[in-house]
Amino acid sequence: MSNPLSFVNPTPDSPWQTYLSQVDRVLPYLGHLARWADTLKRPKRALIVDVPIELDNGTVAHYEGYRVQHNLSRGPGKGGVRYHPDVTLEEVMALSAWMSIKNAAVNLPYGGAKGGIRVDPKQLSQKELEKLTRRYTSEIGLIIGPQQDIPAPDVNTNAQIMAWMMDTYSMNTGATATGVVTGKPIHLGGSLGRVKATGRGVFVTGREAARKLGLDLQGARVAVQGFGNVGSAAAELFGQAGAKIVAVQDHSGCLINTRGFDLSELVPWVRQHGGVGGFPGGEPLTAEEFWDVDCEIMIPAALEGQITADRANRLKARLVLEGANGPTLPAADDILAERGILVVPDVICNAGGVTVSYFEWVQDFSSFFWTEDEINLRLDKIMQGALRRIWDTADQHGVTLRTATFAVACERILMAREERGLYP
Numbered sequence: 001m002s003n004p005l006s007f008v009n010p011t012p013d014s015p016w017q018t019y020l021s022q023v024d025r026v027l028p029y030l031g032h033l034a035r036w037a038d039t040l041k042r043p044k045r046a047l048i049v050d051v052p053i054e055l056d057n058g059t060v061a062h063y064e065g066y067r068v069q070h071n072l073s074r075g076p077g078k079g080g081v082r083y084h085p086d087v088t089l090e091e092v093m094a095l096s097a098w099m100s101i102k103n104a105a106v107n108l109p110y111g112g113a114k115g116g117i118r119v120d121p122k123q124l125s126q127k128e129l130e131k132l133t134r135r136y137t138s139e140i141g142l143i144i145g146p147q148q149d150i151p152a153p154d155v156n157t158n159a160q161i162m163a164w165m166m167d168t169y170s171m172n173t174g175a176t177a178t179g180v181v182t183g184k185p186i187h188l189g190g191s192l193g194r195v196k197a198t199g200r201g202v203f204v205t206g207r208e209a210a211r212k213l214g215l216d217l218q219g220a221r222v223a224v225q226g227f228g229n230v231g232s233a234a235a236e237l238f239g240q241a242g243a244k245i246v247a248v249q250d251h252s253g254c255l256i257n258t259r260g261f262d263l264s265e266l267v268p269w270v271r272q273h274g275g276v277g278g279f280p281g282g283e284p285l286t287a288e289e290f291w292d293v294d295c296e297i298m299i300p301a302a303l304e305g306q307i308t309a310d311r312a313n314r315l316k317a318r319l320v321l322e323g324a325n326g327p328t329l330p331a332a333d334d335i336l337a338e339r340g341i342l343v344v345p346d347v348i349c350n351a352g353g354v355t356v357s358y359f360e361w362v363q364d365f366s367s368f369f370w371t372e373d374e375i376n377l378r379l380d381k382i383m384q385g386a387l388r389r390i391w392d393t394a395d396q397h398g399v400t401l402r403t404a405t406f407a408v409a410c411e412r413i414l415m416a417r418e419e420r421g422l423y424p
Helices: 015-029 031-041 089-105 126-140 159-173 197-213 229-240 263-273 309-314 330-338 352-366 372-397 401-420
Strands: 045-054 060-071 077-084 111-118 149-153 221-225 244-250 253-256 297-300 319-321 342-344
Touching: 015 031, 015 089, 015 330, 015 401, 031 401, 045 089, 045 126, 060 089, 060 126, 060 149, 077 089, 077 159, 077 352, 089 111, 089 352, 089 401, 111 126, 111 149, 126 159, 149 159, 149 352, 197 229, 197 297, 197 319, 197 342, 197 352, 197 372, 221 229, 229 244, 229 263, 229 297, 244 263, 309 330, 330 342, 342 401, 352 372, 372 401
Parallel strands: 077 111, 077 149, 221 244, 221 297, 297 319, 319 342
Antiparallel strands: 045 060, 060 111, 244 253
16 A cells, blocks of 8 residues: 655655656745645645455455545636556545646646545446445545536546546535536536547647647647546647558557557547557557657657656657646657757647646536537637737746746745735
């Protein structure tokens, strides 16, 4: 089991250590607010729960679950729930902290939170998955709520799991509470445009960054790691803009096609087979060869810690768009900066999902719903405005976009902390 005090003594190269390093880099730009900086280095609340369920064969299995609220100074917690066999407390702490930064960077009225269960959901039946979700929701029900902490889908979770979470919370509180989660099915208060929102945000920020670099998307070669909701949606939008998706990698395999994949065939294949592996429209690569592919744009949209120092030295892209959370290690970040490779960091690049989650939350409270075109227009406007503010900050201080994003976000969080004061 993870050490509950690991925020004091983090594991080397863990996601939490990566986050702490990112905070340390921004301290010189916080002025008088730096006195509050330790607020950012300690989660407000970390809940570890036992999740026992009866399996279909009659045996009882126990799973470890987490819900971490990193900072609530700017509003209720907001962040996804992931089901994965490698989930740890330190990972969830880091993901919750990145949500604090992300929400503040886009100026949403939320704090940061995240949840997870250490489980391989592929080993569970649909009924077992429902039992797991409902028991986990009941266990963390102490600290979630429409005005407290609002979960959402993440790795290996989806609209169905959000529906079970919403129903369980509603049954336990005695009233239907659609606003307790986002990413729900449309007919249960979900928002149009939510499924592809994160990928759309990756595309919108990537398009703006490409313009700044003078990089024409027409014919630009794109490599995508992770081909789930985020990677596939971003790939489709880049394809529509004239770019070529030349390499794809996920848990099932790695493929290259220098002429560009036919996404009208690849996307349905992934939907049917659960991954890119075996797709006949490309040549296989090893997982490590993926990082040597000739491309202009690299989109890591899988899990954290993927771009190491070694891979950063080999990368041939001009632009890295972080669709995943924490995919670049701090040492790799420095190497990419030295090599002149622009990184649009996760805390702004993949903020499209939480932005449309905010729209969903607002729509649930008002019981008035917007069209998908309205959603996309609002999303594009918010993402472009946030990126412009961050770019101006980067130019002002002569720092990377990541440091600039943290500077903008940490200033907003710590200003709220200072103005609220300490209680008691």
